[in-house]
Amino acid sequence: MKWKRSERLVDITHHLLEHPHKLIPLTYFSDLYQSAKSSISEDLGIVKETFEEKGIGLLVTVPGAAGGVKYVPKLHVEAARAIIQELMEELGHSDRLLPGGYLFMTDILGNPSIMNRVGKVFATAFANEKIDVIMTVATKGIPIAHAIARHLNVPVVVVRRDSKVTEGSTVSINYVSGSSRRIQTMVLSKRSMKSGQRVLITDDFMKVGGTMNGMKNLLEEFDCSLAGVAVLVEAQHSNEQLVENYLSLVKLREVSEKQRTIALEEGNYFTNGGF
Ligand SMILES: O=P(O)(O)OC[C@H]1C[C@H](OP(=O)(O)OP(=O)(O)O)[C@H](O)[C@@H]1O
Numbered sequence: 535m536k537w538k539r540s541e542r543l544v545d546i547t548h549h550l551l552e553h554p555h556k557l558i559p560l561t562y563f564s565d566l567y568q569s570a571k572s573s574i575s576e577d578l579g580i581v582k583e584t585f586e587e588k589g590i591g592l593l594v595t596v597p598g599a600a601g602g603v604k605y606v607p608k609l610h611v612e613a614a615r616a617i618i619q620e621l622m623e624e625l626g627h628s629d630r631l632l633p634g635g636y637l638f639m640t641d642i643l644g645n646p647s648i649m650n651r652v653g654k655v656f657a658t659a660f661a662n663e664k665i666d667v668i669m670t671v672a673t674k675g676i677p678i679a680h681a682i683a684r685h686l687n688v689p690v691v692v693v694r695r696d697s698k699v700t701e702g703s704t705v706s707i708n709y710v711s712g713s714s715r716r717i718q719t720m721v722l723s724k725r726s727m728k729s730g731q732r733v734l735i736t737d738d739f740m741k742v743g744g745t746m747n748g749m750k751n752l753l754e755e756f757d758c759s760l761a762g763v764a765v766l767v768e769a770q771h772s773n774e775q776l777v778e779n780y781l782s783l784v785k786l787r788e789v790s791e792k793q794r795t796i797a798l799e800e801g802n803y804f805t806n807g808g809f
Pocket residue numbers: 671672673674675711712713714737738739740741742743744745746
């Protein structure tokens with residue numbers, strides 16, 4: 535089948551979007567479309583210019599025999615800010631307030647369109663980091679972890695709070711859950727990670743950071759290192775913050791269970807390295 539340029543451009547775009555952060559040799563495209571490398575290079579130049587101008591992402595070219603092109607999901611600042619503003623509007627409804635200063639977020643975490651945008655905001659911040667794995671803790675962190683993983687093209691590991699025979703042999707640690715000051719357990723299958731991997735930790739909500747801190751401690755048991763911490767919503771609180779370096783999209787500054795009010799502000803995404 536002879537491919538017209540317009541058909542190649544559509545198919546190249548589709549392939550790149552389906553394989554973020556994957557280095558694709560030019561020969562893959564020239565063989566697929568039976569086209570000269572020079573034509574493919576021109577095609578990729580058009581895709582690159584449109585991707586970067588429209589804020590879809592970057593098209594990184596790696597020269598040399600082992601080279602190729604790699605699509606890196608990366609939003610423009612304005613697009614990231616608009617997604618965070620959208621989140622704040624969604625979260626700002628007083629009926630989301632739960633006892634203990636938590637917010638009901640399950641509907642947002644279950645919304646694939648919102649999660650996809652959240653994933654791309656975080657993937658933008660970590661686009662240049664070497665990340666091998668994304669770790670979260672069951673349950674509500676799972677949709678966020680997968681959303682980020684989709685854009686970074688890396689696997690997700692889910693820490694559980696209980697041991698299950700279906701996880702095989704496991705590593706477990708105890709940690710103090712910040713808000714409730716309860717001793718809790720984190721369990722992760724030994725098969726989940728390999729020594730030396732760099733891990734991005736994420737969760738839907740961080741209050742005192744006990745949960746996040748527990749996951750950081752778990753990394754040490756696997757001889758893995760922390761590549762970053764991504765939090766959807768962080769909550770202001772009076773206790774000592776157990777986690778310093780993290781990125782949050784939204785900050786729950788103040789809640790009044792009596793007045794049923796929620797005060798939100800942008801998280802530290804833009805001030806702490808999101809861009
Ligand atoms: O910063 P901390 O004070 O440790 O609290 C943050 C925890 C608590 C809550 O999880 P839960 O609602 O307890 O558990 P699940 O995600 O399974 O609903 C939230 O999803 C974070 O994981």
